[in-house]
Amino acid sequence: MIETTTKQRDVQIILIAEETRVMRSRTWDRLKFEVEYSLAKGTTANSFLIQGDKTALIDPPGESFTENYLESLQARIDLSQIDYVILGHFNANRGETIKALLSLAPQLQFVCTNPGAIALRQFFETKDLNIWVVRGEDTLDLGQGHQLQLIATPTPKWPDELLTYDPKTKILFTDKFFGAHVCGDQIFDEGWAIYSEDRRFYYDCLHAPQAKQVISGLDKIAELPEVKLYAPGHGPLVLYGKQELTQLYRSWSNLQKSQDFTVALVYASAYGNTATVGQAIAKGLTKAGVAVDFLNCEQAEPSEIQAAVEKCDGFIIGSPTLGGHAPTQIQTALGIILKTVSTSKLAGVFGSFGWSGEAIDLLESKLTDAGYQFGFDPIRVKFKPTDVSLQACEEAAIDFAQNLKRSQKRRTARSSLTTGAASDRTAQAVGRIVGSLCVLSAKRGDVISGMLASWVSQGSFNPPGLTVAVAKDQALESLTHTGDKFVLNILAEGKQLRRHFMKRFTPGEDRFVGLETIEGANGCPILKDGLAYLECVVQNRMECGDHWLVYATVENGKVMDTEGVTAVHYRKTGSFY
Secondary structure: OOOOOOOOOEEEEEEEEOOEEEEEEEEOOOOOOOHHHOOOOOEEEEEEEEEOOOEEEEOOOOHHHHHHHHHHHHOOOOHHHOOEEEOOOOOHHHHHHHHHHHHHOOOOEEEEOHHHHHHHHHHOOOOOOOEEEOOOOOEEEOOOOOEEEEEEOOOOOOOOOEEEEEOOOOEEEEEOOOOOOOOOOOOEOOOHHHHHHHHHHHHHHHOHHHHHHHHHHHHHHHOOOOOOEEEEOOOOEEOOOHHHHHHHHHHHHHHHHOOOOEEEEEEOOOOOHHHHHHHHHHHHHHHOOOEEEEEEOOOOOHHHHHHHHHHOOEEEEEEEOEOOEOOHHHHHHHHHHHHHOOOOOEEEEEEEEOOOOHHHHHHHHHHHHHOOOEOOOOEEEEOOOOHHHHHHHHHHHHHHHHHHHHHHHHHOOOOHHHOOHHHHHHHHHHOOOOEEOEEEEEEEOOEEEEEEEOOEEEEEOOOOEEEEEEEOOOHHHHHOOOOOEEEEEEOEOOOOHHHHHHOOOOOOOOOOOOOOEEEOOOOOEEEOOOOEEEEEEEEEEEEEOOEEEEEEEEEEEEEOOOOOOEOEEOOOOOOOO
């Protein structure tokens, strides 16, 4: 048996500009069970040290890195010489590192926005902190030309978000903007295109539900003098692909804003678990082509909630359960919804809890009594969500989006006159393209999924490879990123396997229950009643309208039925509608 070793966590330090160092706390393992980390490529928590006449530390990492980080920091500077800690955002995870840092350097002054200051004081409720609250266009002069410009860029997920620009080095410290969860030795983004998929995934997970605020942040960045380097909180520093990534953030955000349907996702979260569930739901909605108005009730004003639910096409509300009740902010939001939102709009309820879920029951019963229809069954997550429960949340959100679109179509009479004869002829011609009927089965960790596929073609001879088109709103799509493995089960004509995979599955439902399967060498299910199978690994993927075109190389394969004939999918039209 081949023994494998996992690299130990460490801190990579390098001088990146005058008097400016990056300290990259690295892990090659998956850091957290949240959607944004699900590609399991490790991550870096990037912190920065600027040493002018005064010294500023920007964005210390979370508690997973506390020990290594402080040890590395002390090896390079006397902690008593640090004057400021600038916080791009604050959470309890980062608070643990700050607590350890304060015990060694009690002189520290924190620089953050007002929401960040409130969160800091709540975390250190018994400690008198020295906090400089950023207001307007404050600057922080460290001397030697490092007159830092502090830029508040609040978002629903990070209402305290703060960017920092250093005019001497022309570095913009971007915290949650322009990052990626990938770990390696490369500090800058040489060959920046290799990170494209990771950066898009990071954006889709974190920023797509707050596209309006992202555009506002991009507008503020555009007003700055020359920026040579983006220094994000995670992943490689953005030097070579800065212009391209900036344009992509704007185009992705504009695309989200231009969607035909918008869902207001209103939530509160006591310990972060409900927020994690909400993030998975938001990702499912956006991948299904629905815009999301993401609202944290603990930060949003009632007038903001009312404006969002008035203009939305559907709404989803999520709550933790605290002492057997929903938080006051959620009760206020529920009251606004009941008074404002038409019962013709689709509703959804979710929440996390420790021992009971009374808050979820309250939301469900109030909305049911008022006459609302639900786009998915209420989602209940006990304690911390897992990969499996987050996948189910994403699938539920996709169902919600599809139900929303179907209900709109039913309300809009479709006239045959609205579709020209030429487009009909084109759709019919495209429909004459045929493909073999296959079942794609994929597994990553504990998450398993399957889908019927007919847009399949051989892609290369050497190495043997194939392409398969996967709809963006397919549950399995999230398991087809670079490095993921799947099995292409080629079906035989006359068998009934296709019918099994043509039915609608409930969120999180095992697609392979009742079928005879064996486990492939890559861990994915192989259908014993299939004609043949190919074990594949994803090498690349390309965005093509409402689908992703996935290219994978074949590692292994076998014909299961030498007498069978490949099942083929014939269509009458090339249009989905």
